Amino acid sequence: MTEAALETVDVTCVFQVGQGFLRGSKPLRAVNGVSLKIPRGQVVGLVGESGCGKSTMANILLGLQRPSSGDVLYSGNSAAGFSRRQIARRIQPIFQDPYSSLNPTKTIEAIISQPLRIHNVGAPSEWTARVTEMLDVVGLPRRVAASYPSQLSGGQRQRVAIARALVMRPEVVICDEPTSALDVSVQSQILNLLQDLKEEFGLTYLLISHNLAVVQHMADRVAVMYLGRIVEEADSDALFDDPRHPYTRALLGSVLTPDPRLGVPDTHLGTIFPNPIDPPSGCPFHPRCPNCTDICQSVPPHLVSDGDHETECHLYGGAS
Amino acid sequence: MASGVILEVENLRVDIPVAAGMLHPVRGIGFSVSRGETLCIVGESGCGKSLTSLAIMGLLPKTAQRTADRMDFLGRDIRHLGEREMARQRGGSMSMIFQEPMTSLNPSYTIGNQLAEVHLRHVGQNRTAARDRAVFLLEKVGISAAASRLGQYPHQLSGGQRQRVMIAMALMCGPELIIADEPTTALDVTIQAQILHLLAELQREFQMGMILITHDLGIVARVADKVQVMYAGKTVEEGPCETVFDAPMHPYTQGLLRCIPIPGLTRRGERLGSVPGIVPNLVGTLSGCMFRNRCDHARDACANMRDEPTHMGDGHAYTCLRAPEEILGERQAAGTP
Numbered sequence: 001m002t003e004a005a006l007e008t009v010d011v012t013c014v015f016q017v018g019q020g021f022l023r024g025s026k027p028l029r030a031v032n033g034v035s036l037k038i039p040r041g042q043v044v045g046l047v048g049e050s051g052c053g054k055s056t057m058a059n060i061l062l063g064l065q066r067p068s069s070g071d072v073l074y075s076g077n078s079a080a081g082f083s084r085r086q087i088a089r090r091i092q093p094i095f096q097d098p099y100s101s102l103n104p105t106k107t108i109e110a111i112i113s114q115p116l117r118i119h120n121v122g123a124p125s126e127w128t129a130r131v132t133e134m135l136d137v138v139g140l141p142r143r144v145a146a147s148y149p150s151q152l153s154g155g156q157r158q159r160v161a162i163a164r165a166l167v168m169r170p171e172v173v174i175c176d177e178p179t180s181a182l183d184v185s186v187q188s189q190i191l192n193l194l195q196d197l198k199e200e201f202g203l204t205y206l207l208i209s210h211n212l213a214v215v216q217h218m219a220d221r222v223a224v225m226y227l228g229r230i231v232e233e234a235d236s237d238a239l240f241d242d243p244r245h246p247y248t249r250a251l252l253g254s255v256l257t258p259d260p261r262l263g264v265p266d267t268h269l270g271t272i273f274p275n276p277i278d279p280p281s282g283c284p285f286h287p288r289c290p291n292c293t294d295i296c297q298s299v300p301p302h303l304v305s306d307g308d309h310e311t312e313c314h315l316y317g318g319a320s
Numbered sequence: 321m322a323s324g325v326i327l328e329v330e331n332l333r334v335d336i337p338v339a340a341g342m343l344h345p346v347r348g349i350g351f352s353v354s355r356g357e358t359l360c361i362v363g364e365s366g367c368g369k370s371l372t373s374l375a376i377m378g379l380l381p382k383t384a385q386r387t388a389d390r391m392d393f394l395g396r397d398i399r400h401l402g403e404r405e406m407a408r409q410r411g412g413s414m415s416m417i418f419q420e421p422m423t424s425l426n427p428s429y430t431i432g433n434q435l436a437e438v439h440l441r442h443v444g445q446n447r448t449a450a451r452d453r454a455v456f457l458l459e460k461v462g463i464s465a466a467a468s469r470l471g472q473y474p475h476q477l478s479g480g481q482r483q484r485v486m487i488a489m490a491l492m493c494g495p496e497l498i499i500a501d502e503p504t505t506a507l508d509v510t511i512q513a514q515i516l517h518l519l520a521e522l523q524r525e526f527q528m529g530m531i532l533i534t535h536d537l538g539i540v541a542r543v544a545d546k547v548q549v550m551y552a553g554k555t556v557e558e559g560p561c562e563t564v565f566d567a568p569m570h571p572y573t574q575g576l577l578r579c580i581p582i583p584g585l586t587r588r589g590e591r592l593g594s595v596p597g598i599v600p601n602l603v604g605t606l607s608g609c610m611f612r613n614r615c616d617h618a619r620d621a622c623a624n625m626r627d628e629p630t631h632m633g634d635g636h637a638y639t640c641l642r643a644p645e646e647i648l649g650e651r652q653a654a655g656t657p
Contacts, residue, residue, distance in 0.1 A: 049508040050479075153598055154365075183364040184535060185595035188579035192591050210509055213538075217581035217588055240583060254513040256538030257582055260562040264516040264542045 004073070005040040005204040006061060006091065006172050011070035013056050017277055028277050030056040031067070032228035038172065043198070043205040045219030045236070047212060047251065051276060053228040054208045058174050061206065063087035075171075089119060092165035096177035098157035102149040108135075108160055109145040115168045134163040137200075138193060155186035159193070166197065172204045179214060191218065212255045216240050224248045227276060227284040234309040244311045246289050283314065291315055324354040326497050326529040327376070327414075330390035334371050336383055341604045345371050347553035348627065351546075353497065353529040358520075360540040360561070361533045362576075363550035366599050369533045372550075373499045376531075377416055378406040394496060412442040415490040419502040421482035425474040431458075431485055432470025438492040457488040461518060480511035484518070491522065498523070501533045516543055537580055541565055546635070549573050552600055552610035554627065559636030569630070569638040569647055571615045609640070617642055 013031040018024075031053045038044045048054050059065035060072060063084050072079040074090055092115075095101040102111055112134055113127045122130070128145075135142050138159040149157055158178065165173055178194065179187040191214065197203060209215050215222060216236060223233040224247065232245040243249045250267045269288050274280050280287050286296040295314050304316045334346040346368040353359050363369045375386050376393075378401070391399045394413065398406070410416070418424040426434060432454060439450035451470065458466035461484040474482055483503065490498055500519065504512040520543055523530050534540060540547055544561040549572065557570040568574045578593025586592065597614035600606075609615070612622040621641055629637035630644060 049510060155598070184537065184576055184579045185364060188581075188592040188594045189596070191581070192594060195589065195591065212509065213581045213583055216583050217586055217592070219588075236588065250510060254509040255583065256513065256516075256536070256542050257584075258537045258541040258565060258577065258580065260541040260544075260565045262542060264520055265513050266517050267510055267513050269510050269514070 002039045002041065003076070004037040005075060006038040006206070007073040007076075008034055008036050008057075008060070008067075009071045009073065010035055011057075011060060011067045011072065013053075013060060013065060014068040026277050029228050029279070030276070031060065033070070034225075034228070034230055036223055036230060036233070038204055038206055039221075040171075040204050041202060042220040043207055043218050045215035045222040046206060046208045046225060047210060047215055047222065048225035049210065052225040054225055055176060057225070058093065058176050058206070058208055061172075061174055062091055062093055085119065088115075089168055090170055091172045091174060092168060092170040093174045093176060094158070094161050094165050094178050097181050098154055098161050099149075099181070101161055102157055104149050106148070107145065108140075108147050108149070108152075111149070111160060112145075112163045112167055115164065119168065121168070130167060131163075134167050137166070137197070138163045153186075154182050155189060158182060158186075158190055162190075162193065162197070166201065166203075169201065170203075172206065174206045174208070176208045177210070178207070180209070180211065187214075194218070212251060213257070224251065227274060227279055229284065229312065230310075231285065231312045232310065238309050242309075244309070244316060245285075245313045246291050246315070247285050250288075250290075324356075326353050326355055326394060327531075328352040328390060328392045329376065329388060332372065332375060332388040332391065333386070334368070334375050334380065335385045335387075336381070338603060344602045344606060345553050346375065347602075347606070349548075349550070349553075349555055351548055351555075351558070353531060355496070355529055356524065356527045357545045358523065358530045358532060358543055359546045359548065360544035361531065361548050361550055362535065362537065362540050364535055364599065366602075367550040368553040369550050370501055373416070373501050373531065373533055376499065377410055377414065378403075379410075408442070411438050411490075411495075412493045413495050414497040414499065415493070415495040417483075417486050417490050417498065417500040417503045419505050421479060421486050421506070422474065424486060425482060427474050430471050430473055431477070435470070435485070435489055435492060438489055442493045453492060454488070457491050458485070460491075460522070461485075461488045462514075463488075479507055480515065483507060483511075483515055487515070487519065487522070491526070494526065495528060497529045497531070499531045499533070502535070503532070504539070505534070505536075512539075519543070537576060549576075552606075553602055554610070555629075555639065556611065557638040559632070560634060563632075563634060563636045567632075567636075567648075567651070569632065569636075569642075569644065570611075570640050571617055571642075572611050573638075575614075 011031055011034050015028045015030055016025040017028045019026055046054050060067050074082060109131050112131045116127050116130060131145055132142055140156060140159050179190050207215060207218050219236050222236050222239045223230045226247050232248045243252050250269050253265050254267050268290050282298045283296045283301050286292045301312050301314045303310050303312045330350040332346060332349045336343045349372055351359060361369045374380050380386055388399055435454035436450035439453055455466045458469060463469055463481060463484055504515050547561050547564045548555050549557040551572050557573045568577055575595040581592060595614055600610050608623040609625045612618040625641055627639055629639045631637045
C-alpha cells in the first residue's frame, strides 16, 4: 500500500455531556479507538448513520478538535509538531451545506482568496489572478468573482467551496457529505468535478457520506463506522461485493437503487439507535443485530483481519 | 369518474406576483390518484412539485393565485371551497407529511397532545377516544411503549421516531389521501428504508391514495405505481413506474437516470452523466419547451413547441418534439436505456 497522507492511531474523543442541573456529567465517546489510514492519492469513504462519529473524525483530522487520546499523523509526523495553521495548509474541508458554509456578506473573490490572506501567500496583487484561475478550475464563469453567495445556486456555491478548499493546493481534502444538499443533476456535476480535480492536482480525499451509491462510485477503500468504532474496513470492491459485518449488510440493504421491480427492503434493524452516552454492553451493535448470540451481549469483539478486509464482529471469530 | 379515483386534477396552475413580474412555478399540471395507488412526482428543486402539493391542500401563500380546470376530491369540486371547509378536509380526509419532522411538530406540546388535537378537531369525540386512537397508531407505526410516549416532547425523540409520529398524526382521522413531501430526505438511509416500508404497508392496509413528492429516483422506483416527472412547472413525462424507468422518452428523464451512480452498473471513477446548465427563470411570459437550453437534442422548433404529449399507450406519455421512432432507434443503437 502507498504511504499514508493522513493517519489516525487509536484516536479516542470523549465529550463530557451534562446530565442536567446538579446531576454532573457523563462521558460520551464520540470516537472510540479509531485507527484509519488514508493512502496518498486515494479516496477513502467513511460511512455510517448520523451520530456515529463521522463528523467528529473529520474535525479531528482537520485539527479543529483535539483527540482525548491517540494521535493523528500527517505524512507520518505526529500532529503535536504542527500548528493549526500548518495543518490547514495541508488539509482542507468541503462541507455539506453550501448555504451555511459561505459567508453571505463577502464576495466570492473575498471568500476564495481568504486562505491566501490568512496564510500570507504571495503578494496581494497576485490574489485576483489566483482566484480567477480557481474559478476556471471549478468551472465557474469569471464574472461571479464580484457576486455574493446569495446570487448563486446551490451547485455554484458548492463549486465556490471547492475553489476555496483548493486555492492553497492542499494534499488532502475532507469532503463531509459534499453532495447531500444538492439536486441529482447537480450532484453528478460536483462528483465529476471532484473526480477531475483529484487527477489534476493529485489529491487525496476522505469522503464522508451516508449515500453508499456515491461512496461506491468514488472510493477506493471504505470504512464503516458504528457508535464511534470502525466495524468494517476493506477495499471498495471487497466491501460492496462481500459485506461481512451485519451492520454493513443492513446499510447496503437499505440502498434504494432505481429498480422498479424491487420493493422497499425491510432491514430488520429496529428503530432504536443506542444512546452513545450509555452504549450497549458487549458488541455495541447487538441490540439491532439479526445475528446476535449470547457472546455478543457480553464480550466486545476484536478486529479480525483477512488480508486487507478488517471486520469487528464475533461471527468472524473475534472473541479470542 | 372511475369508482376508485380519489383525486383528479386538470390543468393546475399557480402564479405568484413577484417584484420582477409574474412567477409561474406550476404551469398546467394534471393527474389522478386512485384508492391504494401511489403517484410519485419527481423533479429537482424549483420545478414546482412542492407548490403542487400545497395547491391541492389549499395551503399556498396568500399572494399566490391558483387556477385549475378541474380539482375533484372524492367526487367533489374543491376549487372554490372556503377556508373553513378546506380546513375540515385537511387532516381529516386528506393529510400531509412534511419533510422536516423537527420543524413540523410543535416543540412545546407533548406528542399525545398534538396527536389528540387532530382527532378532537375532526372527529370530535372525547379525549379518551382520541388517546386510544393515538396509542393504536403509534404502535402501528412502530413506536415502542406507545402509551408512555404520549407524555413526551418532540425533542425527546430521534429523527426517525419523529417522522413516525408525523405519519401517525396524518393517519389519525383515517384519511383517503396522503400527500408526503420528501418524507425521508432528512433521515439516514437505514431509517429511510424503514419509513418507506412502513408507509407502503399502511397504505396497503388502509387502501389510501398517496402522492409522494421526491427528487430521489431510487425511492420513486421502489414505491411508485405511477410516475410524473416535472420540469419547470410542467409534466415532461408520465406513466407507469416500470415503463418510465425501463424506457424513458424525455431527454430530461433520461438525463436524470444517467446522473445517479448505481452500484453494479456505473463503474468507479467513470464520469457520471450530467444535465448541464441550470433551471430556467419562470418569471414573465414563457413559451416553448423550457428544457431546450439544457437539452442535447434541442432544435429551433423547440422554442415554439406546444404542450402536446406523445402517447405511447398504457398511460405513458412525454412532451417532446422527438418522435418515438427516433428515440427508440437511438436506444437500440446504444443498447442501453
